[in-house]
Amino acid sequence: MYINNTLLGGRAGVFFPIIMDPFTASTPRETVERVSALLGCSPTSAEVAAYLDKHDKLQHLREKFLVPKIADLPTSDLSLVDGTKECIYFVGNSLGLQPKMARQYLDEELEKWAKMANHGHTKGTRPWAWAENNIEDLMAKIVGAKTEEVALMNGLTVNLHLLMLSFYKPTAARHKILLEYKAFPSDHYAVVSQIQLRGFDPQQSMLLLSPRPGEDALRTEDILEVIEKEGDSIAVVMFSGVQYYTGQLFNMAAITKAGQRKGCYVGFDCAHAVGNVELELHNWGVDFACWCTYKYLNSGAGGLAGAFIHEKHKHTIKPALLGWWGHDLKTRFQMNNVLELQPGVSGFRLSNQPILLVCPLQASLEVFNMTTMQLLRRKSLLLTGYLDYLVQHYYTKDPTQPHKPYVHIITPSDPQQRGCQLSFSFSVPFQKVFQELEKRGVACDMREPSVLRIAPVPLYNSFTDVHRFIETLAAALAACSSQ
Numbered sequence: 403m404y405i406n407n408t409l410l411g412g413r414a415g416v417f418f419p420i421i422m423d424p425f426t427a428s429t430p431r432e433t434v435e436r437v438s439a440l441l442g443c444s445p446t447s448a449e450v451a452a453y454l455d456k457h458d459k460l461q462h463l464r465e466k467f468l469v470p471k472i473a474d475l476p477t478s479d480l481s482l483v484d485g486t487k488e489c490i491y492f493v494g495n496s497l498g499l500q501p502k503m504a505r506q507y508l509d510e511e512l513e514k515w516a517k518m519a520n521h522g523h524t525k526g527t528r529p530w531a532w533a534e535n536n537i538e539d540l541m542a543k544i545v546g547a548k549t550e551e552v553a554l555m556n557g558l559t560v561n562l563h564l565l566m567l568s569f570y571k572p573t574a575a576r577h578k579i580l581l582e583y584k585a586f587p588s589d590h591y592a593v594v595s596q597i598q599l600r601g602f603d604p605q606q607s608m609l610l611l612s613p614r615p616g617e618d619a620l621r622t623e624d625i626l627e628v629i630e631k632e633g634d635s636i637a638v639v640m641f642s643g644v645q646y647y648t649g650q651l652f653n654m655a656a657i658t659k660a661g662q663r664k665g666c667y668v669g670f671d672c673a674h675a676v677g678n679v680e681l682e683l684h685n686w687g688v689d690f691a692c693w694c695t696y697k698y699l700n701s702g703a704g705g706l707a708g709a710f711i712h713e714k715h716k717h718t719i720k721p722a723l724l725g726w727w728g729h730d731l732k733t734r735f736q737m738n739n740v741l742e743l744q745p746g747v748s749g750f751r752l753s754n755q756p757i758l759l760v761c762p763l764q765a766s767l768e769v770f771n772m773t774t775m776q777l778l779r780r781k782s783l784l785l786t787g788y789l790d791y792l793v794q795h796y797y798t799k800d801p802t803q804p805h806k807p808y809v810h811i812i813t814p815s816d817p818q819q820r821g822c823q824l825s826f827s828f829s830v831p832f833q834k835v836f837q838e839l840e841k842r843g844v845a846c847d848m849r850e851p852s853v854l855r856i857a858p859v860p861l862y863n864s865f866t867d868v869h870r871f872i873e874t875l876a877a878a879l880a881a882c883s884s885q
């Protein structure tokens with residue numbers, strides 16, 4: 403029988419976990435149903451989640467992070483939930499959890515500051531003057547870039563501006579920037595101001611792309627068609643890698659190719675993509691990219707951000723603004739005011755970087771270095787697929803039961819078009835659902851106008867988290883309906 407052969411290694415009754423790897427089945431539905439058949443329980447049983455956790459080879463990475471206890475979250479209602487349990491942390495898309503090593507690294511640098519003060523710039527395990535350079539190889543691996551193509555510096559919006567100053571050179575014929583209609587506000591404002599800075603009119607020069615009426619996500623074919631039709635007047639195509647609101651993962655390779663074929667520069671804001679999905683910025687030939695590190699990269703609020711410029715531009719694209727950190731390290735401190743500009747993105751560095759931001763980012767990148775984005779993504783497909791499966795199981799909109807609350811996922815159902823986040827909308831007020839979830843120890847977030855964003859993060863979330871979430875969601879919806 404199929405199940406015996408596949409799940410039990412051909413010997414009925416004997417269990418070989420090595421042979422049964424649930425992470426390689428073709429779809430999450432198939433996996434869940436196979437596991438439930440093996441265990442002789444319902445696919446919705448918590449036993450399925452426990453089994454998947456037991457076979458999750460990345461499970462130990464959760465131990466590298468501090469998971470808040472429910473009682474410590476200011477929004478929990480301890481009359482409804484056991485406060486001693488760990489919360490269900492599904493908001494790593496907004497602020498990643500604290501890596502346990504962050505405190506130690508920070509302590510080391512505070513200690514160094516106390517003991518040797520200015521000598522810390524060049525001494526110790528983490529000399530401040532080039533501390534960020536020492537973790538750029540780990541960063542580069544995560545975005546699929548060469549180390550020289552990556553710089554850790556500033557904040558995300560600052561980096562976006564610095565890159566746009568060099569890549570957006572509008573002319574009368576080619577002055578437009580193509581972006582999503584509902585790009586993240588900071589990106590939208592950055593683009594508006596870049597266009598104004600060049601003396602153009604955002605009304606004329608911003609090309610905003612909306613989904614088709616009645617649809618939540620953009621279709622790749624529509625994006626490519628606009629590029630094909632309007633490309634001659636587009637200077638820069640600036641998309642997010644993963645859309646913060648819908649969770650849609652864009653086909654960055656196809657967008658890059660289409661844009662460049664029409665002579666546009668193509669850049670991505672990878673804030674929601676980095677550490678979430680596999681990126682190959684170098685191989686895709688992306689011109690430039692930027693990202694923050696406090697979301698899936700767990701560097702702490704306001705952490706050091708990243709920037710990428712493809713090596714093909716290393717001698718042609720120059721920074722518009724200069725600072726001493728763009729000067730070659732070897733002669734930087736000769737202070738002779740003869741600039742030896744570093745090639746590529748390194749020349750875009752302006753200031754020395756805050757060591758106190760390097761420490762937590764280092765702690766997190768070292769955890770990423772214990773696995774690969776490929777393995778994280780493989781787990782992610784199953785983890786988010788499992789959540790999707792359970793939501794479909796319980797909440798498919800049933801026209802014969804118009805009063806039963808339903809949950810609608812606006813994120814694309816195709817796993818190749820999404821990362822770990824699912825964005826939920828509800829038939830009951832979403833703010834209310836959010837409150838009821840928070841009371842019960844779920845950390846997620848809501849975004850106007852109408853969604854809750856739920857992000858099971860493969861680095862530290864478990865299948866049991868997903869299962870607990872589904873039970874909690876039922877309780878939250880029941881509380882909403884009974885009021």
Ligand SMILES: *Cc1c(COP(=O)(O)O)cnc(C)c1O
Nearest residue numbers: 557558559586588646671673694
């Ligand atoms: C999180 C996020 C930002 C935030 O910008 P900061 O400069 O880090 O404050 C900007 N853009 C996108 C797409 C984001 O997801």
Ligand SMILES: *[C@@H]1O[C@H](CO)[C@@H](O)[C@H](O)[C@H]1NC(C)=O
Nearest residue numbers: 537540767768769771772773
């Ligand atoms: C990253 O991982 C590689 C291989 O697993 C290892 O050799 C290297 O020392 C690690 N680097 C850091 C900084 O942890």
